[in-house]
Amino acid sequence: MPAGTVPARAALALGLAGVVLVLAAAAAAARRRAPAADGAVFCDAGGVLSRGPRAGMSPRLLHAAPPVAAFDDFLDGATCRRLIALAEPRFERSHVEGRAHAERTVSDERTSDSAMLHEPPASTDPAVLATLERAARLLDAPVSHLEPLQVVRYRPGQRFGVHHDSFADVRLGEGQRVATLFVYLNDAQPEAATEFPRLGLAVSPRAGTAVYWCNLRADGAIDDRAQHAGRAPRGGVKYGLNVWLREKPYGR
Numbered sequence: 001m002p003a004g005t006v007p008a009r010a011a012l013a014l015g016l017a018g019v020v021l022v023l024a025a026a027a028a029a030a031r032r033r034a035p036a037a038d039g040a041v042f043c044d045a046g047g048v049l050s051r052g053p054r055a056g057m058s059p060r061l062l063h064a065a066p067p068v069a070a071f072d073d074f075l076d077g078a079t080c081r082r083l084i085a086l087a088e089p090r091f092e093r094s095h096v097e098g099r100a101h102a103e104r105t106v107s108d109e110r111t112s113d114s115a116m117l118h119e120p121p122a123s124t125d126p127a128v129l130a131t132l133e134r135a136a137r138l139l140d141a142p143v144s145h146l147e148p149l150q151v152v153r154y155r156p157g158q159r160f161g162v163h164h165d166s167f168a169d170v171r172l173g174e175g176q177r178v179a180t181l182f183v184y185l186n187d188a189q190p191e192a193a194t195e196f197p198r199l200g201l202a203v204s205p206r207a208g209t210a211v212y213w214c215n216l217r218a219d220g221a222i223d224d225r226a227q228h229a230g231r232a233p234r235g236g237v238k239y240g241l242n243v244w245l246r247e248k249p250y251g252r
């Protein structure tokens, strides 16, 4: 059939539309991976998985899509013990955050204790600075995009029910929590797992292991599959550490 006939033009148009779609998808993916002009960062699981070994941390893929990875050698024992020691005198009843970060309330859904390491001398302790630097290296983000470290403690029966780390309504300059690194600071009972009910995944707490996941989809929408819970130990105590990556620099 000669070029220029109606079916040929239709095929050409379809082909062009396909190319445009592929290019648009590639451009969108690149926009989400590269730091934006305003310094915003996004979750990049592929980058984290390949960067880990270069930064001396071996990933264990716990779930493929969406990716959830464990880095068993994220923190050494001495750093874990130092972070617990810094947190002990600072623990208070944990809060849950409302639709935006500023709204904080006590809830039966979160009965653990939390300690913020956001003020000197804790915030300038070498263990805190080294942990922030290590997380920033793994995430390939500036330390300024990390929230101050938050240590959590669960005594027997204390728990954090199923929740999501990102906010339904983000009005603050630091933007959304795009990714979470949750680090176990001690070996706790397997019952005290971090559970992802939508993924059929439960991670047992082992000292020094960091679990990484994205809270948002590639288009920036909240990824419901990242819902998770901190289960209660039946005996002993579980210590963990939240390292949250924000889209934009976090106001300290």
Ligand SMILES: O=C(O)CCC(=O)C(=O)O
Residues within 6 Å of the ligand: 152, 160, 165, 182, 192, 193, 194, 195, 228, 229, 230, 231, 240, 242
């Ligand atoms: O305790 C856990 O295993 C998870 C903790 C958690 O999800 C949180 O503190 O936001």
